Amino acid sequence: MKITIIGTGYVGLVTGACLAEVGNDVFCLDVDQRKIDILNSGGIPIHEPGLSDIVARNIAAGRLKFSTDVAASVAHGEVQFIAVGTPPDEDGSADLQYVLAAARNIGRHMNGFRVIVDKSTVPVGTADKVRAAIAEELKKRDHNSGFAVVSNPEFLKEGAAVEDFMRPDRIVIGIDEHTPDGQRAHALMKKLYLPFNRNHERTFWMDVRSAEFTKYAANAMLATRISFMNELANLADKVGADIEAVRHGIGSDPRIGYNFLYAGCGYGGSCFPKDVQALERTAREYDQNLLVLQAVEAVNDRQKRILGAKIIERFGQDLSGRHFAIWGLAFKPNTDDMREAPSRVLIEQLVSRGATVAVYDPVAMEEARRVLTLDFESRPELLQRIRFVDTPVNALEAADALAIVTEWKTFRSPDFDRLKSMLRQPVVFDGRNLFEPEIMADAGFEYYGIGRSVKARQE
Numbered sequence: 037m038k039i040t041i042i043g044t045g046y047v048g049l050v051t052g053a054c055l056a057e058v059g060n061d062v063f064c065l066d067v068d069q070r071k072i073d074i075l076n077s078g079g080i081p082i083h084e085p086g087l088s089d090i091v092a093r094n095i096a097a098g099r100l101k102f103s104t105d106v107a108a109s110v111a112h113g114e115v116q117f118i119a120v121g122t123p124p125d126e127d128g129s130a131d132l133q134y135v136l137a138a139a140r141n142i143g144r145h146m147n148g149f150r151v152i153v154d155k156s157t158v159p160v161g162t163a164d165k166v167r168a169a170i171a172e173e174l175k176k177r178d179h180n181s182g183f184a185v186v187s188n189p190e191f192l193k194e195g196a197a198v199e200d201f202m203r204p205d206r207i208v209i210g211i212d213e214h215t216p217d218g219q220r221a222h223a224l225m226k227k228l229y230l231p232f233n234r235n236h237e238r239t240f241w242m243d244v245r246s247a248e249f250t251k252y253a254a255n256a257m258l259a260t261r262i263s264f265m266n267e268l269a270n271l272a273d274k275v276g277a278d279i280e281a282v283r284h285g286i287g288s289d290p291r292i293g294y295n296f297l298y299a300g301c302g303y304g305g306s307c308f309p310k311d312v313q314a315l316e317r318t319a320r321e322y323d324q325n326l327l328v329l330q331a332v333e334a335v336n337d338r339q340k341r342i343l344g345a346k347i348i349e350r351f352g353q354d355l356s357g358r359h360f361a362i363w364g365l366a367f368k369p370n371t372d373d374m375r376e377a378p379s380r381v382l383i384e385q386l387v388s389r390g391a392t393v394a395v396y397d398p399v400a401m402e403e404a405r406r407v408l409t410l411d412f413e414s415r416p417e418l419l420q421r422i423r424f425v426d427t428p429v430n431a432l433e434a435a436d437a438l439a440i441v442t443e444w445k446t447f448r449s450p451d452f453d454r455l456k457s458m459l460r461q462p463v464v465f466d467g468r469n470l471f472e473p474e475i476m477a478d479a480g481f482e483y484y485g486i487g488r489s490v491k492a493r494q495e
């Protein structure tokens with residue numbers, strides 16, 4: 037099938053590459069010339085395991101193209117995926133300007149039946165706005181090709197995006213099928229996703245609004261689990277319980293399960309923070325307050341400061357003359373994405389109190405340098421206190437303590453003797469509970485996990 041993907045970011049690029057991989061002829065559009073140039077010269081603008089192989093293979097096979105040519109992109113695909121960003125607006129609602137710009141472009145150029153698929157995460161009711169934007173442009177041109185707007189939210193995780201797309205838990209498709217155009221869209225979407233349903237049927241067909249809502253409900257539920265555990269972890273620290281033991285104890289109940297219950301230094305990324313806010317905002321438009329989600333957000337804001345708070349409690353409010361090593365900058369492992377990363381909050385907490393930091397991440401160094409330069413644009417003297425180093429060991433030199441923010445696999449089994457000898461004091465703040473408190477204590481470390489206070493248990 038001929039497919040167009042509008043927006044060649046994390047979701048658009050993965051969707052385009054994976055749909056090409058199963059034999060479709062895919063045209064990827066982006067307004068960012070730099071991104072398109074990188075892709076056309078054989079590069080990949082993001083770090084995503086497995087993606088560069090798929091992209092290279094499908095470019096070579098002639099099934100995957102990248103361009104900034106809007107008219108050509110609309111002419112290409114009978115199915116047009118909108119996968120542009122939906123960042124938070126000032127009031128927390130999803131900013132739909134990119135989605136609606138994409139829709140208007142389709143209306144301006146289409147010359148035949150088109151299925152427009154909202155892949156971006158968009159609030160309930162957005163498909164109606166997309167439909168209206170396209171209809172308005174068609175009216176201006178006095179043109180009346182048929183079209184249908186479909187919701188097909190994406191559930192992939194960064195760092196595992198290719199695997200998640202190729203082997204999804206579920207495919208959610210919302211179509212209002214009461215029109216012939218809707219029925220035609222159903223047939224096309226069914227054909228498109230056939231290769232992903234071979235092992236067993238994974239598609240859930242529903243109305244458009246329910247599909248739009250499903251995406252927010254999924255992210256809100258996952259964020260809730262994390263904040264719930266983080267809040268309990270902070271209590272566990274006080275009462276001398278071990279949140280990891282508690283996770284095992286409750287996760288064994290199949291109604292609860294083990295996944296997404298890891299306490300840590302807060303969730304980041306481009307999606308949980310903005311999607312929780314956007315759902316709250318939607319509710320307010322309907323005079324409803326989502327009290328649980330308000331708490332989820334507040335707990336997460338506090339949790340992102342938990343490592344800094346523990347460091348301040350240990351070393352005092354004034355950190356001048358102190359130096360800290362930070363391992364992990366990306367918001368999660370296997371990505372270079374720094375959006376809403378907890379590392380940014382910790383770094384700000386430390387350098388604004390006079391400390392210097394040496395920071396290391398296996399893949400996000402370049403992106404971290406870019407993002408932190410922007411974070412400290414108005415306070416360049418604080419940026420001077422950040423040293424970017426090229427190995428985890430180099431970060432440790434003369435540090436008063438090590439703080440771990442991202443659970444990269446390479447951090448899991450360090451040479452503890454070397455670690456101890458390089459740190460000025462053997463103090464470790466583990467924001468992702470990578471290590472066992474008892475083992476760390478036996479090895480002579482002063483160890484602070486999240487919800488795993490050994491000290492409290494020993495007292």
Ligand SMILES: NC(=O)C1=CN([C@@H]2O[C@H](COP(=O)(O)OP(=O)(O)OC[C@H]3O[C@@H](n4cnc5c(N)ncnc54)[C@H](O)[C@@H]3O)[C@@H](O)[C@H]2O)C=CC1
Nearest residue numbers: 043044045046047066067068120121122134138156157190
């Ligand atoms: N990043 C993730 O893991 C996931 C993201 N989502 C959702 O997917 C959507 C996209 O997210 P990302 O891929 O992370 O965003 P992104 O920021 O990586 O990519 C968006 C791309 O759209 C391009 N763009 C903007 N306006 C355009 C236009 N009018 N025409 C063509 N291209 C245009 C931008 O230049 C950018 O390259 C968001 O709604 C997000 O919530 C959903 C599931 C997972």
Ligand SMILES: O=C(O)[C@H]1O[C@H](OP(=O)(O)OP(=O)(O)OC[C@H]2O[C@@H](n3ccc(=O)[nH]c3=O)[C@H](O)[C@@H]2O)[C@H](O)[C@@H](O)[C@@H]1O
Nearest residue numbers: 190191192193194296297298300302303304305307367368
């Ligand atoms: O809508 C989206 O963009 C995506 O958002 C998340 O994916 P992602 O943000 O890529 O990464 P996650 O693995 O969900 O991690 C998000 C954050 O939560 C944190 N986390 C995750 C799990 C956990 O148990 N504890 C915890 O603190 C991670 O460290 C990370 O900062 C969802 O998992 C995807 O299903 C969804 O498609």
